[in-house]
Amino acid sequence: MFLAEIEATNLCNTRCLHCPHEVMRRPRGMMTWTTFETIVSQIREHVRGERFSLSFSGMGEPLLNPAIYQFIQHVSADAFTSFSTNGTLLTEQNVRRLIDAGLDVIYLSFNGDDADLYSRMMGGLSFEKVTAYMRRAVELSRGTRLRIVAHVCITKANQHRLVQIKRRLEQEGVGSVIFSLVHSRGGNLQDRSLCDTPPMPEEHWICDVMQNTLFVDWRGRVLICSNDLHGEHSLGDLLTEPLEVVLQRRVELLAQAVPLKICRECNDILKAGGDSPLPSGAGGILREWIYDLYRDDGKPLTAATPPLKWIYRIYEQENRLDRLVNRLLGIEQQLQQELAGARKATASRQRELEQRARELEQRIRELTELRQLQLRTAAQLQELQQLHLQTTDQLQQLHCRTTERITALEDLVNQREDKIRRLMGSFSWRVTAPLRALRRLLFDGRRPRAR
Numbered sequence: 001m002f003l004a005e006i007e008a009t010n011l012c013n014t015r016c017l018h019c020p021h022e023v024m025r026r027p028r029g030m031m032t033w034t035t036f037e038t039i040v041s042q043i044r045e046h047v048r049g050e051r052f053s054l055s056f057s058g059m060g061e062p063l064l065n066p067a068i069y070q071f072i073q074h075v076s077a078d079a080f081t082s083f084s085t086n087g088t089l090l091t092e093q094n095v096r097r098l099i100d101a102g103l104d105v106i107y108l109s110f111n112g113d114d115a116d117l118y119s120r121m122m123g124g125l126s127f128e129k130v131t132a133y134m135r136r137a138v139e140l141s142r143g144t145r146l147r148i149v150a151h152v153c154i155t156k157a158n159q160h161r162l163v164q165i166k167r168r169l170e171q172e173g174v175g176s177v178i179f180s181l182v183h184s185r186g187g188n189l190q191d192r193s194l195c196d197t198p199p200m201p202e203e204h205w206i207c208d209v210m211q212n213t214l215f216v217d218w219r220g221r222v223l224i225c226s227n228d229l230h231g232e233h234s235l236g237d238l239l240t241e242p243l244e245v246v247l248q249r250r251v252e253l254l255a256q257a258v259p260l261k262i263c264r265e266c267n268d269i270l271k272a273g274g275d276s277p278l279p280s281g282a283g284g285i286l287r288e289w290i291y292d293l294y295r296d297d298g299k300p301l302t303a304a305t306p307p308l309k310w311i312y313r314i315y316e317q318e319n320r321l322d323r324l325v326n327r328l329l330g331i332e333q334q335l336q337q338e339l340a341g342a343r344k345a346t347a348s349r350q351r352e353l354e355q356r357a358r359e360l361e362q363r364i365r366e367l368t369e370l371r372q373l374q375l376r377t378a379a380q381l382q383e384l385q386q387l388h389l390q391t392t393d394q395l396q397q398l399h400c401r402t403t404e405r406i407t408a409l410e411d412l413v414n415q416r417e418d419k420i421r422r423l424m425g426s427f428s429w430r431v432t433a434p435l436r437a438l439r440r441l442l443f444d445g446r447r448p449r450a451r
Helices: 033-047 068-075 092-101 115-121 127-141 159-171 208-212 243-256 286-294 306-317 321-446
Strands: 002-006 052-055 079-085 105-109 147-154 176-181 213-216 221-223 234-237
Touching: 002 033, 033 052, 033 068, 033 243, 068 079, 068 092, 092 127, 105 127, 115 127, 127 147, 147 159, 159 176, 208 213, 208 243, 234 243, 306 321
Parallel strands: 002 052, 002 213, 052 079, 079 105, 105 147, 147 176
Antiparallel strands: 213 221, 221 234
16 A cells, blocks of 8 residues: 655644653644645556545644645545544534544544653643543544544653553543554654664665665655754755656666665664564564563562573673573574474475365266266156156057057958949849850751751
8 A cells, every 4th residue: 555644734833741841843834725635646646546544644743734735635535545643623613624624533642641751751731631632532433434543652751651541541431552662763753761762674674664664754845754853955846847757866876775864773663563572573673672671570480480580680791681682582482493394394284185176076067967978868868757657648548549540441441342242243243144045046946956
């Protein structure tokens, strides 16, 4: 899915502890309808009818732009839409408008479980007010397209309260809570009392965000990511250039494999995207490991055996926990090799079973065809038997008719023979009487007369 982050505005109504908004040197303003429509038109032409994703975030509070509802409604039929907010403008009226516009997800930044911690983290915002807004938004979203997701940014100020924050959010009805570790915004947040996470090793400098997400600022200019607070790394302007040209520049930049200064100083865990710290992918993605780093789980190493706890303390005392990690990675690699062997054997067995299944399917097809032939033969035999019965009946009827006619002819012949005999008898008498008379006359005339 094509991913784009469109900055509805880089204006903000608060100054969160973990955000370096005040050092941003990019011009400030709000995206206009004309600019948005031009950008979306290019994206639609690029995706060619496929669904895409638009996040209306960036370096500001999206709800400060009154056109945000029109933006969402314009793309909600063919795009997944979302934005991040501090919650101060999530009034009931605004939430209803967002639902009507077709918004999919609100990522609500919520970084404390009480008023003091929340106010410190969120630049003096009212904990009670935003909590009430959040509670009502959750109620209004039920049965709609909209989902409310809480986003907790982990800093040194709240890392000890993550379990309590998550519990409070769940009590308010929030169904999904995600955690992210505060980062320097490409080196722009320099307060190490908040963030001292080391940057990603340079061999992994290619960022998942830069590679897969198009960031467009409120003016229509494409930057390498939202952390480019000063607009120093522009890939082009979508108001004057085709999207394909801009995307090609990004491909060429990534192909150079030379980390920029902003990338070398970046320690955003989203840079690793969905990567897992373990080669096998077991244990979840990096974000889940970060949450486990601060989660209050009672006593440490609760799931470890006594020998493992002991060896951990030895490695820790010798300051060689890296060796322990290497050994665990070696064990994980061995387990993965064994698992790969098991998978290979399973795959081989599966192929055998699939071959056997194909043979059985062929046999079933043959038996089915034989059964169908048997049924057709039985039907034909039944038709022949019916035809035989019909023919036998017709022959019997013909025989009866023939016998009757022969009998009639015999009677006629007998009658004719009787008539002929009678005629012959009458004829014989009528013919032979004159002949006898003539004979007597003739013979009698030849005889000498008696003297």
